[in-house]
Amino acid sequence: MSKTTRATLALQQAGVSFTVHSYDYDPNAERIGLQAAEALSADPSSVLKTLMVLVDNKPACVILPSDQEVNLKKLASALGGKAAQMMKPADAERMTGYHVGGISPFGQKKRVATVLEQSAFEHRQVFINGGQRGLQVKLDPRAAAEVLGAKVAGVV
Incomplete structure (x- = not known):
């Protein structure tokens, strides 16, 4: 497995300090983020999952703890929208350039x-997905928010 992805390159180019961690990805896991947390021996609330959504039919990304579910109303409100829904997996892959289970918020094809x-x-x-299945990057959440230009909000 390559430990260099568009996600890790984007973090390097932004000057963000991070470490790379690989684990045995289980494509049959019921909840991929929780499986990653278990494989990494990490607190599930510190292993964040990346979800692609549509807010008022515009694409967006939400990053939240693997042991939580996104509240779509809170998410829509955080982005100044009225309604949010999950993006179809094929659309998420096309938009990000990553495969489901390996979608990273870093280095996506379109910001x-x-x-x-x-x-x-x-x-x-x-921990946040590093751009491929079985690869996580570990970093300060403040650095992640800064490099992504992310809005910080309560969306669970």
Whole structure:
């Protein structure tokens, strides 16, 4: 497995300090983020999942703890919209250039509005997908928010 992806390159170019962690990805896991947390021996609230959504039919990205579910009404409100829905997996792959299970908010093909769940800041460092299945980057959530230009809000 290559540890260099568009996500890790984007972080390097932005001068962000991070470490790369690989694990055995289980494509049959019921909840991919929780499987990653278990494989990394990490607190599930510190392993963040990246979801692609549509807010008022515009693409957006939300990053939240793997043990939480996004509240679509709160998400829409955080981005000044009326309604939000999950993006279809094929559309998410096309838009980001990543495969489902390996979607990173970093280095996506097209930059979209991004929301980072505020509870991520309860951790000094968090894991976020590194751009391929079985690859996570560990970094300060403040650095992640800054490099992504993410809005920080409560969306769970």
